[in-house]
Amino acid sequence: MSRNIDYTFKILMLGSASTGKSSLSDRYVHGIFSEDIKLTVGVEFFVKTIEYQGKRIKLQLWDLGGESRFRFLLPTYCLGSSGAIFLFDLTRPETLLALDKWIGIVKEKNSGVPILLVGNKNDLDNERKIPVDHGIQIALQNGLVEYIEASAKSGDNVEFLFQKITEYMLKRAAILKLQ
Numbered sequence: 273m274s275r276n277i278d279y280t281f282k283i284l285m286l287g288s289a290s291t292g293k294s295s296l297s298d299r300y301v302h303g304i305f306s307e308d309i310k311l312t313v314g315v316e317f318f319v320k321t322i323e324y325q326g327k328r329i330k331l332q333l334w335d336l337g338g339e340s341r342f343r344f345l346l347p348t349y350c351l352g353s354s355g356a357i358f359l360f361d362l363t364r365p366e367t368l369l370a371l372d373k374w375i376g377i378v379k380e381k382n383s384g385v386p387i388l389l390v391g392n393k394n395d396l397d398n399e400r401k402i403p404v405d406h407g408i409q410i411a412l413q414n415g416l417v418e419y420i421e422a423s424a425k426s427g428d429n430v431e432f433l434f435q436k437i438t439e440y441m442l443k444r445a446a447i448l449k450l451q
Contacts, residue, residue: 305425386440392422
């Protein structure tokens with residue numbers, strides 16, 4: 273007999289096309305990495321149930337297509353979200369260009385939702401274009417909860433970043449419960 277779910281958290285996976293949102297979600301939920309991931313058209317959906325701090329939590333990952341033509345979907349998907357992860361590619365600085373627009377929409381439609389900044393592809397050290405300090409600075413300037421670097425390919429920090437966003441969402445849920 274399975275235990276009841278204590279929390280269900282909707283996490284928006286945001287960022288430009290080809291930053292690795294689907295790969296990161298696949299790595300986290302299924303433990304796999306595929307070189308042959310297709311671009312997300314519209315929205316892709318992943319679910320994982322975890323045990324964390326004595327709670328049973330269902331994480332719903334909403335992977336929004338990164339092309340600008342899909343950005344119109346974001347305001348609707350923000351409603352009811354518990355957290356967001358903005359992903360960019362450490363080897364392609366241009367993947368940070370849309371950050372202001374994406375984050376602005378999330379904050380407008382669901383203020384107070386924790387947003388984590390993730391620099392993906394930290395396994396490609398020799399191709400890296402964005403230093404750690406710059407990622408930290410961007411997170412601070414945009415009022416994001418934290419900056420973490422990861423690799424969907426190697427699995428580095430993937431579990432950790434979802435643990436961190438879960439922590440922030442649990443803290444927010446506790447605060448909202450008190451209000």
